[in-house]
Amino acid sequence: xxxxxxxxxxxxxxxxxxxxxxxxxxxxxxxxxxxxxxxxxxxxxxxxxxxxxxxxxxxxxxxxxxxxxxxxxxxxxxxxxxxxxxxxxxxxxxxxxxxxxxxxxxxxxxxxxxxxxxxxxxxxxxxxxxxxxxxxxxxxxxxxxxxxxxxxxxxxxxxxxxxxxxxxxxxxxxxxxxxxxxxxxxxxxxxxxxxxxxxxxxxxxxxxxxxxxxxxxxxxxxxxxxxxxxxxxxxxxxxxxxxxxxxxxxxxxxxxxxxxxxxxxxxxxxxxxxxxxxxxxxxxxxxxxx
Amino acid sequence: xxxxxxxxxxxxxxxxxxxxxxxxxxxxxxxxxxxxxxxxxxxxxxxxxxxxxxxxxxxxxxxxxxxxxxxxxxxxxxxxxxxxxxxxxxxxxxxxxxxxxxxxxxxxxxxxxxxxxxxxxxxxxxxxxxxxxxxxxxxxxxxxxxxxxxxxxxxxxxxxxxxxxxxxxxxxxxxxxxxxxxxxxxxxxxxxxxxxxxxxxxxxxxxxxxxxxxxxxxxxxxxxxxxxxxxxxxxxxxxxxxxxxxxxxxxxxxxxxxxxxxxxxxxxxxxxxxxxxxxxxxxxxxxxxxxxxxxxxxxxxxxxxxxxxxxxxxxxxxxxxxxxxxxxxxxxxxxxxxxxxxxxxxxxxxxxxxxxxxxxxxxxxxxxxxxxxxxxxxxxxxxxxxxxxxxxxxxxxxxxxxxxxxxxxxxxxxxxxxxxxxxxxxxxxxxxxxxxxxxxxxxxxxxxxxxxxxxxxxxxxxxxxxxxxxxxxxxxxxxxxxxxxxxxxxxxxxxxxxxxxxxxxxxxxxxxxxxxxxxxxxxxxxxxxxxxxxxxxxxxxxxxxxxxx
Numbered sequence: 001x002x003x004x005x006x007x008x009x010x011x012x013x014x015x016x017x018x019x020x021x022x023x024x025x026x027x028x029x030x031x032x033x034x035x036x037x038x039x040x041x042x043x044x045x046x047x048x049x050x051x052x053x054x055x056x057x058x059x060x061x062x063x064x065x066x067x068x069x070x071x072x073x074x075x076x077x078x079x080x081x082x083x084x085x086x087x088x089x090x091x092x093x094x095x096x097x098x099x100x101x102x103x104x105x106x107x108x109x110x111x112x113x114x115x116x117x118x119x120x121x122x123x124x125x126x127x128x129x130x131x132x133x134x135x136x137x138x139x140x141x142x143x144x145x146x147x148x149x150x151x152x153x154x155x156x157x158x159x160x161x162x163x164x165x166x167x168x169x170x171x172x173x174x175x176x177x178x179x180x181x182x183x184x185x186x187x188x189x190x191x192x193x194x195x196x197x198x199x200x201x202x203x204x205x206x207x208x209x210x211x212x213x214x215x216x217x218x219x220x221x222x223x224x225x226x227x228x229x230x231x232x233x234x235x236x237x238x239x240x241x242x243x244x245x246x247x248x249x250x251x252x253x254x255x256x257x258x259x260x261x262x263x264x265x266x267x268x269x270x271x272x273x274x275x276x277x278x279x280x281x282x283x284x285x286x287x288x289x290x
Numbered sequence: 291x292x293x294x295x296x297x298x299x300x301x302x303x304x305x306x307x308x309x310x311x312x313x314x315x316x317x318x319x320x321x322x323x324x325x326x327x328x329x330x331x332x333x334x335x336x337x338x339x340x341x342x343x344x345x346x347x348x349x350x351x352x353x354x355x356x357x358x359x360x361x362x363x364x365x366x367x368x369x370x371x372x373x374x375x376x377x378x379x380x381x382x383x384x385x386x387x388x389x390x391x392x393x394x395x396x397x398x399x400x401x402x403x404x405x406x407x408x409x410x411x412x413x414x415x416x417x418x419x420x421x422x423x424x425x426x427x428x429x430x431x432x433x434x435x436x437x438x439x440x441x442x443x444x445x446x447x448x449x450x451x452x453x454x455x456x457x458x459x460x461x462x463x464x465x466x467x468x469x470x471x472x473x474x475x476x477x478x479x480x481x482x483x484x485x486x487x488x489x490x491x492x493x494x495x496x497x498x499x500x501x502x503x504x505x506x507x508x509x510x511x512x513x514x515x516x517x518x519x520x521x522x523x524x525x526x527x528x529x530x531x532x533x534x535x536x537x538x539x540x541x542x543x544x545x546x547x548x549x550x551x552x553x554x555x556x557x558x559x560x561x562x563x564x565x566x567x568x569x570x571x572x573x574x575x576x577x578x579x580x581x582x583x584x585x586x587x588x589x590x591x592x593x594x595x596x597x598x599x600x601x602x603x604x605x606x607x608x609x610x611x612x613x614x615x616x617x618x619x620x621x622x623x624x625x626x627x628x629x630x631x632x633x634x635x636x637x638x639x640x641x642x643x644x645x646x647x648x649x650x651x652x653x654x655x656x657x658x659x660x661x662x663x664x665x666x667x668x669x670x671x672x673x674x675x676x677x678x679x680x681x682x683x684x685x686x687x688x689x690x691x692x693x694x695x696x697x698x699x700x701x702x703x704x705x706x707x708x709x710x711x712x713x714x715x716x717x718x719x720x721x722x723x724x725x726x727x728x729x730x731x732x733x734x735x736x737x738x739x740x741x742x743x744x745x746x747x748x749x750x751x752x753x754x755x756x757x758x759x760x761x762x763x764x765x766x767x768x769x770x771x772x773x774x775x776x777x778x779x780x781x782x783x784x785x786x787x788x789x790x791x792x793x794x795x796x797x798x799x800x801x802x803x804x805x806x807x808x809x810x811x812x813x814x815x816x817x818x819x820x821x822x823x824x825x826x827x828x829x830x831x832x833x834x835x836x837x838x839x
Contacts, residue, residue, distance in 0.1 A: 126669045134803060147793070186805055186806050193797075194745055197791030213779075234748070251681060253741060
């Protein structure tokens, strides 16, 4: 079996500015994508059914995919095959009763199985409420995480380094969602919240090794990296597998959580070992000690 | 080493074993730790484990829906005196002014005294504006301006609706249905109804039926035209028996009846009215209201004396009173005419077919929904049991694949079975304990919980990696003391990481964001179980393997 080792990076070669430039540039691009999207579409990320309202039917039918839209009076927003004779049909309309009746009347039944396998529908007002709740949840989670970071280290620079890199860990997957068209759903919100928890682990580890241990700076950094990178890669692998298999089986919730966490953890690798590290090095060697 | 020392030295591992045993018992022994036979039977039927599954893994429908209506609070302080006495006449007069001014049905406006002694007026229709409501209240000399009126209904109304819906679901023969209330941040309330084994259209139909049952007298009025007059409502009915089939051996189509018992308080008035309106004299047996495709043709059949059964203002049956009962004894009309019916006030409400009779009986038993539900602003989730069963299998597979992947990565990193194997075993133990806990408290598992479990494996292994690296740092561990000190250092990081995860996910465990609550709860529980039980035990196992003590 192939095994992996965490490579030792020649940090002294790069200045703090150089190190921080890359993650900051990526963060800037991500923020640009989100604000641009906000100006053009009105929302930084595309909103899924959970937040915008709409109906989703999972139908099992022998009617060919191309003819499915014709079964409904309302033009579906999308029809996606879900393996076998299963299709997921999405509407912006929220009258699920009428839609599922139309499906039952106009689509061909596949053997004995129920035509409408699953219905889920959210009204616009309900979506609006969920949006506010989710936003509040994210803000509270982020503030709570920041408070814990400050409590743990009780010094400004190392704590703020954690907060900035966690912020970037959230913003980058959000921009990724906009670029790839993954809508914001309950699943992706869960992924983002989980990310706050996950991404801080390696930051705490790094700060802890550098600030609270004896030993030379680069030596401590390398040791923290060995552990931290292993942790992140393990989680990324688990999330990738979850995202891919959930994609194959068409389980939206698990797929979104997996994808968001995978992208976010990748961003976290960069943020922790470039952004957070450069801030720490600056604090350790040049910063004003408080 | 004495036995006591052995226990002392390995108490963390022993704890882990203890918890694992408990979890396995909770999971697999029928009835689990709570040795309740009724529950055991159910679990044998449902599967090999004691795990309960929620909608998304077992099938069924969930509807979250707000109640239609608006409320004016504290409208008549004068109606309740300081010693708590209520001026019922005043309340009734406000209520009837509301019916007249707003042109709404009796069921759609109500004035009630709340638990705190204030008087609240509610209107349960959508097409009345706040201004109209305020104006109507002012007409009734009540104390209310447009600003005092808010959207939504009172808690009392919601509580009543929840118990009515619960009865309706139970009466409809659906076991395992639950009804509860949830509120949003901006203090909007909605009712959540969850029923396994029912599709969304059926449940919606059941819930959108208001179930206002009325018995209406249909008779030739003084001007000779047919007149309708409500004579009995849900509230006048004391008890209801199961529907019965009637008229099989008499000419005409057979029909169903629902035997009901009228409240003593309403019985004599009903009897009096029937006598006054002529139902027990010239109207005996005279009901020939024509019917087409289930719709009664009012306006025809003049001279009819019919007792109409109306559900939500729709006539479901029309019958006359007879002088002889089907058993051959004296009939309803006779007894009423003689005035002794009120002593034993039971009679039969008619229905066209079995389904109508069943729903009539459910509506009579459950009572009417105090207010309609606002399906325009609802959220519906429904899944076929077979489809949910697929999700269950897929989730298991995804979970297994994730564990295998994590194991693979961990092994690839350490290439040392002594480190990697206990790591994998510990991580799995964490999941088993968590599953056992879920089985113990009978938490219904959904897809979101599955995501939580996978996240727990992720964080769990992260922490184990921290412990392993820390313990093996700077060469071999040669003494228990060195081990302890390194382990403690590792725990500082683990504790910090655990605290952030708990803090980050706790808003989700509290806020009502539907499915996500389960995910947050499982993840938080997992973190606690990990920090308290499994991760310290891993440290001990690792110490034994690395130091040979």
